[in-house]
Amino acid sequence: MPDSRSALGVADSAPVAPARSAVAASRPNPRRPVTIVAVLAAVLVALAIPLYADRFWLQLGLFAFASTVAALGLTLLLGQAGQLSFGHPFFVAVGAYGYTVLASRPSTAGAGHRLGLALPPAVAAIAAVLLAGVAGLLFSPIAARLRGIYLGIASLGLVFVGQHILFNAETLTGASNGRGVPAFALPGFRFDTSSQETLYVFGVPFGREEKLWYLGLAVTVAAYLCARNLIHSRPGRSLRAVRDRELMAGIMGVPVTRYKAYAFALSSMYAGLGGVLTALAFGRIVPDTFGLDLAVQYLVIVVIGGLGSPAGAVAGALFVTGLPAVLDRYAAALPGLAPEGSPGVISPAVAAQLTFGITVIILLLFEPGGVTAVGRRLRRGADRALVRARRS
Amino acid sequence: MRLFLELIVSGLSLGAVYALLALGFVMVFKASGVVNFAHPALLMIGAYTTARLAADGHVPFVVAILAGVGLAAVAALVVQRLLVYPMASRSAITVSVMTIGVNLVIQTEIIRRLGVDILPMRDPWGARVLTVAGVHIPQTRAAALVVGVALIGAFFVWFKFSIWGIAMRAVADDPETAALMGIRRARVSALAWTLAGALAAVAGLFLTVYPTSGVAPASAAAALRAFPAAIIGGLDSTGGAIAGGLIVGVAEVLTQGYAHDLTFLGQGFDTVMPYAVMVAVLLVRPSGLFGTQELHRA
Amino acid sequence: MSWLYAPSRSRGAALAAMVGVLAITVLAAGCATKKNADTNGAPGAAGGVAVGPGVTDKVIKLGVLTDRTGPFAGAGIAAEQGRLLYWDKKNAAGGICGRQVQFVVKDHGYNPQKAVTAYSQMEGEVLALDELLGSPEIAALLPSLQSNQMLTMAASWSSALLSNPYVVISGTTYDIEMINGIEWLLQQKRLATGDKIGHIFVEGDYGENAVAGSRAAAKALGLQLVEQKVKATDTDLTGQITALRSADVKAVLLTTTPPQTASAVGVAEAAKFTPAFLASNPAFSPQLLNTAAGAALEKRLLVATSTAPFSSTAPGPSQVRSAFEAKYAGQPKSSYVMYGYAQGEIMARILDTACRANTLTRPGLLTAFQSLANVQTDGLVAPLDYSKSGRTPARQIYLARPDSAAAGGLTQIQDLFATPLASSYQPTG
DSSP states (O other): OHHHHHHHOSOOSSSSOHHHHHHHHHSOOTTHHHHHHHHHHHHHHHHHHHHHOOHHHHHHHHHHHHHHHHHHHHHIIIIISOOOOSOHHHHHHHHHHHHHHHHSOOBOSTTOOBOOOOOOHHHHHHHHHHHHHHHHHHHHHHHHHOOHHHHHHHHHHHHHHHHHHHHHOHHHHOGGGOEEOOOOEETTEEOSOOSSOOEEETTEEEOHHHHHHHHHHHHHHHHHHHHHHHHTSHHHHHHHHHHHOHHHHHHTTOOHHHHHHHHHHHHHHHHHHHHHHHHHHHSEEOGGGSSHHHHHHHHHHHHHHOTTOHHHHHHHHIIIIIHHHHHHHHGGGSTTOOOTTOTTSOOHHHHHHHHHHHHHHHHHHHOTTOHHHHHHHHHHHHHHHHHHHHHO | OHHHHHHHHHHHHHHHHHHHHHHHHHHHHHHHOOOOTTHHHHHHHHHHHHHHHHHTSSSOHHHHHHHHHHHHHHHHHHHIIIIIGGGTTSOHHHHHHHHHHHHHHHHHHHHHHHTTOOBOOOOSSTTOEEEETTEEEEHHHHHHHHHHHHHHHHHHHHHHHSHHHHHHHHHHHOHHHHHHTTOOHHHHHHHHHHHHHHHHHHHHHHHHSTTSOSBOGGGGGGGGGHHHHHHHHOTTOHHHHHHHHHHHHHHHHHHHHTGGGGGGGOTTGGGTHHHHHHHHHHHHOTTOSSSOOOOOOO | OGGGOOOOOOOHHHHHHHHHHHHHHHHHTOOSOOOOOOTTTOOEEETTEEEOTTBOSSEEEEEEEEOSSSTTHHHHHHHHHHHHHHHHHHHHTTOBTTBEEEEEEEEOTTOHHHHHHHHHHHTTTOSEEEEEOOHHHHHHHHHHHHHTTOOEEESOOOGGGGGSTTEEOOSOOHHHHHHHHHHHHHHTTSSOTTOEEEEEEESSHHHHHHHHHHHHHHHHHTOEEEEEEEOTTOOOOHHHHHHHHHTTOSEEEEESOHHHHHHHHHHHHHTTOOOEEEEOGGGOOGGGGGSTTHHHHHHHEEEEESBOOTTOOSHHHHHHHHHHHHHHTTSOOOHHHHHHHHHHHHHHHHHHHHHHTTEESHHHHHHHHHHOSOBOOTTSBOOBOOSSTTSOSOOOEEEEEEOTTSGGGEEEEEEEEOOHHHHHOOOOO
């Protein structure tokens, strides 16, 4: 893939420095071995984590995977296709509740009538993603008519309407009490903590979180590679053309409205997939999850990560999902904080939240390109170090 | 019929308050291109300051409200100077997300200070009700209508005739030419933010007096109505912001009042109604009622 | 369109940077391969007592998962005060089984995702949850509580939670509160058969459960119910009160947040609309008496609660009052303080019972809990019966009236009682 990129010599994921890739193509990339080693190391670490990390980190990781997949969709929509959407939680909810309803068995006992189709979980998951895509397609004519912030706020309306439905459609969603999410299963293997027999891997008992970790990792990596492929492909270039110069793109033969609809449908499918992962990570979903807070969270993720960049979506999701939880966990160790329970003084939880907010502000103030721009700086620094090392 | 009239009047007075919020929101958008997610925080700063000062009764209400408005205006100015202005060359969406962080910090701090308290405003109108032609309207709502109309009227006069108003319109219309003519965009932006803060504080006052019970953490959520109101009116039209605010107010109160007849929509639809109206408006006019249709140049 | 974004690139180094952060975080979290111990309480033994997670021979750790930064932060802090008042005393008197009881407190900010994450961290560290606050958070964690056998005192009185045997509810459920109140109003001739009653309720388990009770009561007692659902963030209830007034209801039930309660009663008073107002127990807070609606609340509102008012003269509440004055003089006296203290009493009963059976394990706690047929708290809470799993532990309520002269803002006007319908009502589903 790097070869085709540099061979193209034209602006790829963004119209920045096409000359650089042409130059890069003409001499061996000094970073290549480092990048390969880094990626291998990343893969090894990711595979080994369930052997070492306790439940907190695994649970956090599951939520991070789910956020990443959904954020990939949003960064594609916003960064590549140029459509601002706050409606992402709606499609995430379609994925989450879609999977739940499709895979649950219908019941009339206890909590009242609940619909369910009892499909095999893998089938239900795929169907839920497709359902989210269809929902995106249905919304896309509205999206095509609107521009910029108008689309953003209109899609926010979708979130409120969606939440309203979730709170009221009791037979489908369980309303405010929520609904249990059926465990994921592939033929012959359940992603669940079994009470009968425990799976041991290298001596470590594997329960629900450990098994779901690998599922989440695989899905996230696949989604990431798909996103990267899209960006460097012809449809990706068409999307960017539509984003930058819509009229010209139309004149050049890009079916503008159709591509915008595809972009929306694709991003909704990513959201739906993120929704399935969210449902599996929770184990029981409630409508309160899929509201304004989540919409704001995704927006922060894609901007902090770096717009249009899949790696940025990954980094942003790690930051926004992980940092508050880490701050919460270790905030009690900060000196000068009152213990929880004294009113009017700063408790660890308040300090954690303030720290997160201030971090967002400072990060964007000093590096508005987001985490990927920080990565770029690090890479430039590493480049210079390598060049100096070669000279000496 | 009396019910309908009462609901309309109540909706218009609430709408006037939303119009103040939407106006500030639109001003900031026109001047800096930023979607200000910190608007609820500005509202809370104003409302909380006024309530705390007025609480023990030593500080006269007028002084308290002036302090609240002043502090909110100053806070908005500080945000603009320290955070928004240095990021002027960055993309607007980045700055908008930065305001999310500002909102989080300010709201966390105010909620911490509020604790269990529900702070009444100690306003002079109290729970008294006016009766005009058989229609009951709370004095606070009548005051909201009067103050809202006065402020909006003053704003429009200032906008149209004063130097700063002209400067603002110039910057919104054509920033490059305005800059060439010597108008400092940063100053205009600072003014816009300051006014937005002040307006948010005034709106905050009327959103925390009767018939609500005072300043509580939930008070901030009302500021979110500014979003659909601004969109309905058209995000680059200050006149549109007023119309949008009034429409949202009336829609919300009517839905509340007739909720029993609207149960097929699901209960509690009144908070969703502004967004439903907004989507309906956008389908017909994609840039809002009074927004300029964007020209798409190649 | 270009204003929307600034283009940026991504390459492997960004991934590498991220991986570096990830690796450092994992290493920092503790490098040793994790323990094989079954977290559901592989019974160890300490001093002859079988122990579960969170129990050593000096300490018992209990978890508190609550709201410290969100809309219910005030309630969470007040409950903490009550809890500390009780456990400071009990720990000073020797604790449980010769061990000091300590708390691991985590904030979820009223966000279900944060709650699930925080729970996964504390799950292996604590024996039971002394407090879990927030209906959405409780709903999201129900399956985990069951699979972890985690006894949980839920800060909720919803009968929908009764189906989970590990959830401890410390009083009468919302639906039965409403049934008691409605039937009492009938008995007092403030309502007559055929009258209309209104119920303003908040979206969520709290409101839905209460309205299930009022629906059942209306049906059984021949009344017509007019429902009005609101969101917890609504602050102005004019529309709802206006609608109820034009429906000519004779009583209005309020299952709302405290600011909403004050708004509703204040608006009605100003409109000279004077039905009987009856509130669920979380719908009132003493701070409301400082608001403009204070006088109206004192005149019109009744509160149904199974936790005794702060000003009650029974021995239990009196003890809490003096302890509160000693430790937290001058601070706001929320009704949640009493709740927190009552929580302590109940949890201590469960732990003591388990201690006597030499099983400070999770299954041991469940057995102890289900053996308690009559928990008396010196008048702090109605007598509680936990021996019938799936049934509400209490059916009685106090009726109280807001009173600015009383400590804690409430004066009891009716001692514990349960009406016939409330005594026989079974929640459906």
